[in-house]
Amino acid sequence: MKTCLIIDLMHESIIPLLQQIGWQVEYRPEIKREEILKSIHQYQGLIVRSKTNIDKKIIDRAAKLEWIGRAGAGLDQLDVEALEARNIRIVNAPEGNRDALAEHAIAILLGLFNKVHLADCQIRQGNWDREGNRGVELIGKTVGIIGYGFMGQAFARRLQGFGVEVLAYDKYKTHYGDAFAQEASMEEIYQKADILSLHVPLTEETRFMLDHAYLQKFRKNIYLLNTARGKNISFKTLVEALESGKLKGAALDVLENEKIKQFTPEQQHYFDLLIQHDNVIFTPHVGGWTYESYEKINQTLVAKIRSLNANTL
Template identity: 60%
Template sequence: MRILIIDQMHESIVPLLEEKGHQVDYRPEIDREGILAVLQDYEGLIIRSKTPIDQELLQEAPLLKFLARAGAGLDNIDLDYLEEKGISLHHAAEGNRDAVAEHALGMLLTLFNHYLQSDQQVRKGIWDREGNRGVELSGKTVGIFGYGNMGSAFAQRLRGFGVEILAYDKFKSGFGDEWVKESSFQAIQEKADVLSIHVPLTTETRYFFSPEILSGFHKSFYLINTARGEVIRMDTLNEALQNGKLKGAALDVLEKEKLQALTASERLSFEALSRRSNVLFSPHVAGWSHESYRKINQVLVAKIEGEWKG
């Protein structure tokens, strides 16, 4: 098949596909106008998140047999139109689940043990042991919201820490084992000391974590979000941190990630978050390790071949 790649990817993607006999055009510099101009010639399209894969674009692809997303999220894709046109969809959540799990755990331990604060203080000659006394993860209850590739990988990383793991997934059942208790969301609200979010962005999960939902938690808790920023508003985070419902937040994603394009009110909300010492940020890199960059390609090619090898 003739395949167009429109985003920057690990260089292994082209030889992996060519070894299977495909003709590959690797054009990470192409813009949306350019994509629209050439897409009619391709049977496969591989993307990250450069441009919305919407009806306007897909109508210019009469030969398209598959769309492959180098990552996990599908919120930038018109899934209904893909299904209507019989275009297969592949994505590579398996390729970066380990990276996400390790990143989430690292952020949590950083919050619990004041790593950033103590590092900066010692560099300035401040030796404050009491002010940097940590909190142990052992004995805590960790709630996992969404138990797919990312949620289950995070649970696996927690096994050696002596925690109780409660996992909720609206669309899965029968996944409990000796380490993980299949749980209702209400049970997580009752018991969680930590909540880690691992769901895709959908109409149902967009801004799901409202002030009303957070008020339903019985304890103050730590929030980890390595999923999608739009599951919770920045204003909601600030409110919950201010009133003590949240003890802290580890945020790899934000409601709005193009920080230079924030509105005045969004800027104020972000600045309020950034002044809080119990908030930890990273720039949407949880799934973006050196290893996952390559593994995503391997997963995608295997899925493409699994469907089209015959």
């Protein structure tokens, strides 16, 4: 029987699900990188979340590895080129947490527009300020979605009923407009968007994609919603755009550096400035992280692994 190593915490359903399709499972969420390097040669399958980068050093030692499963959507912690060179199949599970992320994106956007984060803190401190917490309505706004994969599509679907125009841009697709979003060029989004929502993976192309020059292309001052990857925009750019007024506000589920005790001096400087802005709302990368998605991710991964077994392995 082939064996799969799981190196991150997963919903408990993952073990019986894999066993049902013929896999022996070693569930070792406590394992350290050094131990992975020593033992990876034994396994035909590997499931990861975010414990460590699956780089060439690990891949070169994975003599028997047939597939790697990423419990989530992003592949930025995997050396995809090295895996493909070894013909190691990659499966991920964006279908498992797209609903969670879409709902969270709506929640933090509405929270930002209605100053929920500020009003809650003020009332707890005995301050009842209605005028200071006057909100902004979503109806009538234009939302520009960058990246129209599983996450972007799920978010667009949730925007139905809010009376917004939804424009979507995806560099790597054609004819993707649907009942929930109109296919658009970036020029159209630059001209019309009131809200910019990111749904792109982290690649060399998208790393710090939102810089000063990018934001200045927008005709209007805009709101930013980022539930994608923190390194799509730096703390420095966020602060400068907020201070100039180009960003009217930001709802951020991700940060340039999410190890907040390990900021560089420059990151710490700009983060300290960023958190002084009341028109920014933060959540700790939980957009796709619900009780339901925790289990749905397993179901999605195992269905794809079963398909690999049936078709290619």
